[in-house]
Structure formats: C-alpha cells, structure tokens
Amino acid sequence: MSLLEEREIKIRRAHLMEDVMAAYSDENLCLHKLKVTFEGESGDDFGGLTKEMLTLFWIKASHNFFHGENVTVPSIPLYRFRKEGTKYTTIGRILAHTAALTETIPCQIAKSAVVAMVFEGDINPDYLLKDFLLFVSPAERLLLKQAMLDFSTLTTTQKDRLSSFFSVNGLLELPKKEQINDQILTLAEEILVKSPSRFYGLMKKGIPMTHFETFWRQLTLDHIQCIMDAQRPTVTKVISSLKTAEDLRPEEERAFYFLKEYLRGLNNDELLNFLIFVTASVNLPVDGISVSYVGTFGIMRRPVAHTCSNLLQVSTSYQFPGV
Structure with missing residues (x-):
C-alpha cells in the first residue's frame, strides 16, 4: 500500500490518546506517512517513534474503548455512546493506518472482531471459541475448558459458578452436559459479534476505501489468523x-x-x-x-x-x- 509524503504530528505523552484522536480527526492523515515527535523530547522518527505512538495508543484505547482479558472487543457503557460513539470511526481510521505503517494488526483486538469488520456472514466456530477463551478471565477460562472437556467432573460449586457465568452474560438456560459446547458458542457469538456489531460498523466507516481495496479486502480468514497468531507474543x-x-x-x-x-x-x-x-x-x-x-x-x-x-x-x- 503506497502512502503520500510525510505529515508531521506532535504528541504529548501525558495526553497521548487525546492527541492521537485529535490528529486523526483529519480523514486524510491515514493516507500519509508520519513523522512523529513527542513534546519535550529530541529524536528523529525513522519508524520507531511512529510505532511507539501507535503501540501506546492501542494500549490506552483497549482500556477506554474495548473490554476483555487477553483479547478485546469494542465496548463502552451505554451512557457514553451518544457522546463518544462516533469516536469509533476515528479508531477505525487509526486501525487502518496502523496496518499500513507497521504491517501489523494490534494483537489486543480479537480475531473475531477483525473478521466481523472485514467479512459478512457467519464466523468460523473455532475462531469464536478460541477468542472467547482469551476474552474471559483466567479463572473463567479454566472453568469453561473443564466443562467442555468433561462436564461430569465438575463439582457442585463449579456447576454453580458456571450457572452464574451463563446468567450474568444473559444466557438464563442452565448449562447442560450434552449442550455445553453449543451454549458456550452461543455466548461467544453474542458477546464477540452481535453485541459489538454497531461498533464494528462505525470502525469500518473509518477505513478509507483505498486501504480497503488494497489491503483489507485482499485478506482471507487464513491470512487474518496467520498474521495475528504470528504477532501475538509468548x-x-x-x-x-x-x-x-x-x-x-x-x-x-x-x-x-x-x-x-x-x-x-x-x-x-x-x-x-x-x-x-x-x-x-x-x-x-x-x-x-x-x-x-x-x-x-x-x-x-x-x-x-x-x-x-x-x-x-x-x-x-x-x-x-x-x-
């Protein structure tokens, strides 16, 4: 993907997320290369400062505009949506530019979220399940894995925890041994795909058509999995x-x-x-x-x-x- 000549932007570390969001209110910024400077710091940007700015932005954005444990999906409380919902279009613009400048997709974002933004139709159940187990807390992950592996080994306390987990997440049906995998996939689809769908639509609006045509539409499901799995550090x-x-x-x-x-x-x-x-x-x-x-x-x-x-x-x- 070819980008236009450099545009200079100055960022204050103490207000990094606000400054980055303000810079990307310009729809044309993501069509350019960047030359980043941090206020009060010396140093030329040969790509490292741009990477650092985008990395720190996604860390902050994942806490303010997304939720989840090891992977996240876009979400804010309903009372913030009317005032801040449109910011997701700017976040989509930053996502597109991150991919163009660094050749990476932020590993904090669930693969299911990227697939939901790029493709239409159902998402592979394997994607959903793997993402969901990374999305929930470590304690919940262990409980769900044990339930799927051998439901009969769950203690009464664990079954009560599982029922509470289902209830809190809107699935009021009691977990059943013969349906546990389907029930968990139902939750995964609701939480990772359906509930955040309006956020995905807003983010997709921020991706310029040139980026879509030259990169995002060229991706396959296998491409997304390979890119994001290869980049996720252990x-x-x-x-x-x-x-x-x-x-x-x-x-x-x-x-x-x-x-x-x-x-x-x-x-x-x-x-x-x-x-x-x-x-x-x-x-x-x-x-x-x-x-x-x-x-x-x-x-x-x-x-x-x-x-x-x-x-x-x-x-x-x-x-x-x-x-």
Missing part, C-alpha cells in the same frame, strides 16, 4: 525470535544465555513491556529481534534498544543473571 516465541551471531565469544554466549533466562521469568505484562522497550510495539516483529554485545561496565552497563531496527545491545560484563 515467552517461547520471543526467545525463538532472538537473532545473534553464530560464533559467539564465551562472554557473549553467557550474556545471551542470561538474556533468555531473564525472558523465561517474565509474566505477560512484563513481556509486553520488554517488547515495547526493544521494538516500540507489543506485536512480535516479523523479522525477529537482533542481539549484539558491548563491553560496558558500571553505570553504563545497561541494555540499549534501537526500536527502528529491533536491535537490543547487551553488556558482556554480567557474571550472573541480573548482576
């Missing part, structure tokens, strides 16, 4: 993405080992913070993360990231992990 995938020289000196091999051990100890939020530090994005970079080595000591011994090239420089002076 500790194992991040470690596998690390690239370094084949012939390492002993001190470099030790530093590389310590880096991998450090990553193995991160929780999900910490892992996302690591990716933002190194790549300015929460999406796993397609070309991986390059690791190089420097011989810094003392207070200079700290990792240095180059987000434009997804490069991490680590010191070889560590003798023990984190020391």
Whole structure:
C-alpha cells in the first residue's frame, strides 16, 4: 500500500490518546506517512517513534474503548455512546493506518472482531471459541475448558459458578452436559459479534476505501489468523525470535544465555513491556529481534534498544543473571 509524503504530528505523552484522536480527526492523515515527535523530547522518527505512538495508543484505547482479558472487543457503557460513539470511526481510521505503517494488526483486538469488520456472514466456530477463551478471565477460562472437556467432573460449586457465568452474560438456560459446547458458542457469538456489531460498523466507516481495496479486502480468514497468531507474543516465541551471531565469544554466549533466562521469568505484562522497550510495539516483529554485545561496565552497563531496527545491545560484563 503506497502512502503520500510525510505529515508531521506532535504528541504529548501525558495526553497521548487525546492527541492521537485529535490528529486523526483529519480523514486524510491515514493516507500519509508520519513523522512523529513527542513534546519535550529530541529524536528523529525513522519508524520507531511512529510505532511507539501507535503501540501506546492501542494500549490506552483497549482500556477506554474495548473490554476483555487477553483479547478485546469494542465496548463502552451505554451512557457514553451518544457522546463518544462516533469516536469509533476515528479508531477505525487509526486501525487502518496502523496496518499500513507497521504491517501489523494490534494483537489486543480479537480475531473475531477483525473478521466481523472485514467479512459478512457467519464466523468460523473455532475462531469464536478460541477468542472467547482469551476474552474471559483466567479463572473463567479454566472453568469453561473443564466443562467442555468433561462436564461430569465438575463439582457442585463449579456447576454453580458456571450457572452464574451463563446468567450474568444473559444466557438464563442452565448449562447442560450434552449442550455445553453449543451454549458456550452461543455466548461467544453474542458477546464477540452481535453485541459489538454497531461498533464494528462505525470502525469500518473509518477505513478509507483505498486501504480497503488494497489491503483489507485482499485478506482471507487464513491470512487474518496467520498474521495475528504470528504477532501475538509468548515467552517461547520471543526467545525463538532472538537473532545473534553464530560464533559467539564465551562472554557473549553467557550474556545471551542470561538474556533468555531473564525472558523465561517474565509474566505477560512484563513481556509486553520488554517488547515495547526493544521494538516500540507489543506485536512480535516479523523479522525477529537482533542481539549484539558491548563491553560496558558500571553505570553504563545497561541494555540499549534501537526500536527502528529491533536491535537490543547487551553488556558482556554480567557474571550472573541480573548482576
């Protein structure tokens, strides 16, 4: 997708979401390349600052205009809709530009949401179920998985929790062993597709026709699944993405080992913070993360990231992990 010449935008970190939304009130902005500056900070934008701005925007937007656990769908309380509902068209515009500039689709958004915006018709039940299990809380996920795997093993307390889960989400029928999968899929379709449908329509309005014709309409269901699954980070995938020289000196091999051990100890939020530090994005970079080595000591011994090239420089002076 070809974009027009650069447009400069200045962002205040303390008001990032408001500034980004204001910038994208211009319908033509997403037809251009960007040159981003953060107010009060020096640095040229060779792509890293643009990625950082969009990454931070989607983190904030996922809390303010979406809901869900590991994946989200658009949602705001009804009392906010009349005043803020139209903002979803701007959010759709930002989604289109994110894909054009970074070649990624924000991994916070459920695949079902992207499919519902791009395609018409029913969504693959496998998509719905996988997304729904990521959408609910970890405790709910364990309960639903056990119910689908072997309903007969549920205790009375677990069955009561399952009934409450169904009731709270609008399915008043008591869960039944022979219907549990269909019942969960019914909830998934209602929560991930039908309830947010008006938000999907508003977001779709924000995607320029040129973007739709050159990118979104070219996607298939398999494309969406491959793109979003490949970009969704896990500790194992991040470690596998690390690239370094084949012939390492002993001190470099030790530093590389310590880096991998450090990553193995991160929780999900910490892992996302690591990716933002190194790549300015929460999406796993397609070309991986390059690791190089420097011989810094003392207070200079700290990792240095180059987000434009997804490069991490680590010191070889560590003798023990984190020391």
